[in-house]
Amino acid sequence: DAGVIQSPRHEVTEMGQEVTLRCKPISGHNSLFWYRQTMMRGLELLIYFNNNVPIDDSGMPEDRFSAKMPNASFSTLKIQPSEPRDSAVYFCASSRTGGQLDPYEQYFGPGTRLTVT
Amino acid sequence: DAKTTQPPSMDCAEGRAANLPCNHSTISGNEYVYWYRQIHSQGPQYIIHGLKNNETNEMASLIITEDRKSSTLILPHATLRDTAVYYCIVRVALRNTDKLIFGTGTRLQVFP
Numbered sequence: 001d002a003g004v005i006q007s008p009r010h011e012v013t014e015m016g017q018e019v020t021l022r023c024k025p026i027s028g029h030n031s032l033f034w035y036r037q038t039m040m041r042g043l044e045l046l047i048y049f050n051n052n053v054p055i056d057d058s059g060m061p062e063d064r065f066s067a068k069m070p071n072a073s074f075s076t077l078k079i080q081p082s083e084p085r086d087s088a089v090y091f092c093a094s095s096r097t098g099g100q101l102d103p104y105e106q107y108f109g110p111g112t113r114l115t116v117t
Numbered sequence: 118d119a120k121t122t123q124p125p126s127m128d129c130a131e132g133r134a135a136n137l138p139c140n141h142s143t144i145s146g147n148e149y150v151y152w153y154r155q156i157h158s159q160g161p162q163y164i165i166h167g168l169k170n171n172e173t174n175e176m177a178s179l180i181i182t183e184d185r186k187s188s189t190l191i192l193p194h195a196t197l198r199d200t201a202v203y204y205c206i207v208r209v210a211l212r213n214t215d216k217l218i219f220g221t222g223t224r225l226q227v228f229p
Contacts, residue, residue: 042221043155043204045218056216105151107163111159
């Protein structure tokens with residue numbers, strides 16, 4: 001398996017522009033997670049989906065951020081308009097979940113390094 | 118989920134065992150202990166997890182105290198490639214609450 005695929009790997013954009021980050025989870029995984037990592041705040045969970053349905057978006061910083069998962073093999077995280085404080089590494093992760101006592105692991109992608117100038 | 122406390126940094130000589138402690142004094146009976154690590158510029162990687170018993174796999178061993186209030190991750194023969202940030206996480210495995218909450222972790226530096 002190719003693992004979790006993220007694109008682009010690097011994105012540089014100007015303040016006010018729309019940014020779209022993409023993720024392809026591992027085939028067969030039914031949960032998908034978006035994280036953001038900065039030096040100041042560490043690794044933060046933004047939102048996660050289970051069976052393509054958003055379960056918890058309490059980590060989404062504000063209305064400028066939105067995430068979709070139109071099917072089991074694709075998800076996007078959009079920032080509109082972008083701001084310099086959005087500069088961070090954004091990770092996507094996927095897992096296979098099910099059952100109350102089903103320990104599992106999350107598989108992370110390589111991340112997208114976003115710089116907003 | 119219970120909160121964890123880890124030292125911010127540790128050093129270890131190459132070839133020696135690295136013992137990374139984690140305190141989780143408020144852990145509940147149905148919470149698992151997970152360890153992940155993050156090598157520079159990469160996404161976090163799962164290492165091991167456990168509930169009550171000690172666990173071992175090809176990467177590491179996990180020792181959980183009898184009262185489950187603390188645990189230790191052991192890398193038996195550390196190499197330079199083990200230099201990373203190690204995260205200790207406790208998690209309840211419940212349907213539809215499958216999220217992991219990462220703290221600040223321990224930055225392990227393995228030196229020659």
